[in-house]
Amino acid sequence: MDINSLTQSTTEAAALESNVTGNGQSAQEMSTMFLELLVAQISNQNPLEPMDGTEYVSQLAEFANVESLQSINQNTSSSLSYMNSLMVLEATNMVGESVDVLANSIALENPGSVSGMVNLSSPADSVTVQLYNSNGDLVEEKNLPYTGAGSLRFEFDNQGAGDYAVRAYTTTDNIPKQLDTWLSGDVERVSVGASSDDIILQINGLGNFELTEINQLA
Template identity: 30%
Template sequence: MSVNNVDSALSAYSVENRNTKETSNSDELGRDVFLQLLTTQLQNQNPLEPQENSEFVAQLAQFTQVESLDELSNSFGDFTGSFLSNQALQASSLVGTSVTVPTSHTLLPPDGIVSGSVDIPASTNELNIEIYDANGSLVDKIPAGAQSAGELVFRWDGSYAEVNGELLDWQSSREDVSSGEYTFRVSANLNGEVTQLDTSLSANVNSVTVGADGELTLNLAGVGAYSFDEVVQFN
């Protein structure tokens, strides 16, 4: 029998073990099975053409490499499972909190406040914050006046407005502003031209979805679904 005929060695191994009572639940070649196969090859090699040592070393090296890759794969799988568990735990802690995301509309909660921010590219002598209800009707116009370049932070509760931590000498003339969805439009006079600025607004996290890849998706009240990476600020 040729020593290089692996099928013959496998056949001999099968004959020797046909009466065994244990049945493997896996088709993978385990360490014990590999060593038994190697022993069977040695027992059935042609004495006139013995197998070279280098061939055994090559087989051992190949098996060791495959086994190492298998262990690495299992370790990575354990790490991935642990990572997803941590992500899920982090996600659960976000429910009920408020975050700020890039959007022009959000929900004013009962007895709550909407906070927002805009980046002003250059100094302006006039900045206004207009607020529209779900029907598109203007319900408030907050005159923020002259502002320098940079980030402007504002807060609004339906009656009072605060800009950069200062309460404006202004009070809404509307007394019927209630909780609901509102759209914010911030415009500034830049070099004689009225320009609308992008806004980021606060919203409450209703629920969080953890994807198969571990990505968190925040489902925000009155806003919709946003990726965790899109959050500008945790309030």
């Protein structure tokens, strides 16, 4: 399972889990209400004009449908629990992997490189990425080659330890447009809460991010 599939599955599972839980409670309430109504109906029927047997059969069939719905919801809930367990396992396996997250600043504890990517929604005349230090001074600038719309990766090698900011923009017909930057970092730790919604990844130099905020494996 790749990171895009994992984050999509996490979102879908959370929505489905909420829906199934609500349906399960509704089915339970319907079952209880049906039995109460059926008992009251039998207890209060007119002895001179008792209910037709076919009506009982029809109502019992409806009750069977309600019980079937409860069983389906219980089985689905079990499947969701299994899916959540798989997601947690996949997330913990990401420790040590390099991922991209939406960010424009990074802290290097040791000398190294600052890398990441930008996404172009449309072609441009040029793509420029700039690296600034903690004092706001321009450290390095790169003009990226590209073939049109799509993703472009960048890397600033041999940077000293410290805080850095990254800015990116395109230029089309001499008009600049700022781009969002996705920076790369290694997953150091995975924290898991009560459900798949509570999976938090601690990424070296970038901070804590939810699983759904991870763009892709770098």
